[in-house]
Amino acid sequence: MNRFLIAILLSAGSLSLRAQVAERLQQLGMENIRTVTENGNTTIAFEDNVYRGTYRGIGKAIIAAMEGMSQGNLQMVVLENRIPQLCIALSERVVTEYKEKRMSIGEVYRQMEISHDTDEAMEILKGTHHTLNSSAGKVDIVVYPEVKLENSSFDRLYSYYVNLAPAVEMALWKGAELTAQVVLPIATNLNGQYKKIRPGVIALSQEFYFGKGFLGRVTAGNFTNNRMGGQAEITYRTANGRLELGAIAGGTVQSVLTDDEGWYVSRKLRMNAALKASVYEPRFNLQFEVQAARYLYGDYGVRGDCTRHFGEYAIGVYGMYTDGEINGGFHFAIPLPGKRWSRNRGVRVRQADYFALEYSMTTWGKYTNEKMGETYKIKPDENRSNRFFQPEYIRYFLIKEANKQITNF
Structure with missing residues (x-):
């Protein structure tokens, strides 16, 4: 009888602990929350569709989860479209010392374990099927700005266009997302379709997590650069995220x-393919990328990028060589106003999180006439700041934000 009573009390305590942690995350607006408590340790998965960028929401979720803890170790899985991206582990000692104000939040970030290795944590979460605050069926209407500036003719200094491109984005089942975008021209000195209201990205995307660091994605629909069709990709990343x-x-x-x-x-099918590699250098927050590709119009080439991450700002340069032609330029992604967009109802209207632009130096001659180096994007928000889940990047800027708060205080 005593053993039965103890089991009931332990079970009740476990349920109470899970409820406290999950409730605090839900109060932040986190979605797709799942929790499991084993032997006093808590494992929780959550998705941040509220805060701009990756590290800001993660930092707030860590604080909220620790404040909801009473004992045991804490393990957190960060999701993106319900696909695991990061695993964060905090020992009971770290949680206790933080709650007792014997450790600063900056020191918590230094001592936490953070990596892409989510397999063990997801195996623990496999036993629970209850999801709190699901994102399925929720709709975002996101307004994207589009700007293009190109010096490609002799009769005018620059060709340009400025558009607003609102998109309906909806999460479906695990890993699936629907996007439907329309492009509204604001100003341009180009003719034809550039002066018309026209379709943007209209696509269905399905992502997969295969385990052991492998992810995949299949997308079909209407893409940028006037392309329609399908694309498949696979990615492998090391646990520390330095190599991809x-x-x-x-x-x-x-x-x-x-x-x-x-x-x-049209009926003419054009094939494109690329092999890519990315290396992250944490000391200076530099990301080096290289790819060998077959581009849309049959030319083969290589491209190298170097990007510096300044918090949510990403600024970089690139160079490429394709079929005897050389090109280069720069690109950037900068955050737009609005660090937090609450989603309390089924439909949310907001502006894009980032404005991204790539400038090409070579816009005339053979390179332009034969449409060399041409490619497309399958999502309106593809840039080097959005969805950047690099573990050391996140730790570095969480610590920097914590130090900034202390200085301002």
Whole structure:
């Protein structure tokens, strides 16, 4: 009888602990929350669709989870579209010393374990099927700015366009997302489709996590650069995120709005493919990328990028060589106003988190006439700041934010 009573009390305590941690995360607006308590230790998964960037929401979730703890170790899995991205582990000692104000939050960030190795934690969470504050079916209407500036003709200094491109984005089942975008022209000195309201990215994407650091994604629909078709990609990343390898293969046809035929879709299939590698250097927050690719119009080439991460700002340069032609330029992604966008109802209207732009130095001659180095994007928000889940980057800027708060105080 006594053993039965003890078991009931322990079970009740476990349920209470899980509820406290989950409730605090839900109060922040975190979604897809799942919790398991074993032997007094808590494992929790959550997804941040509230805070701009990656590290800000993670920092707030760590604080909230520790404040909801009473004992045991804490293990947190960070999700993106319900696919595991990071695992953060905090010992009972760290949690206790923080709650007793014997350790600063900056020191917590220094001592926490953070990596892409989520397999063990996801195996623990496999036993629970209850999800708190699910993101499934919730809709975002996101307004993206589009700007292009190109010096590619002799009769004008620059060709340009400025558009607003609102997109409906909806999470479906695990790893699946639907995007439907329309492009609204604001100002341009170009003709044809650039002066028309036209479709943007209209796509269905399915992501997969295979374990052991392997992820995959398959996307079909209408993409940027007037392409329609499908693309498959696979990525491998080490636990510390310093090395990432990937491959992409796509097949698309032309999809363009014309004066004569309306929305014209060609029958000629064009194949593209690329092998990619990325190395992250944590001391200076530098990301080096190299890829060997077959581009849309049959040219083969290599491209190298170097990007510096300044918090949520990403600024970089690139160079490429394709079929005897050389090109280069720069790119950047900068955060737009609005660090937090609450999602209390089924539909949320917000602006994009970032404005991204890439400038090419070579915009004339053979390189332009033969459309060399051409590719496309499968999502409106693809840039080097968004969804950047590099573990050492996140730790570094969490510590920097914590130190800044102490200085301001």
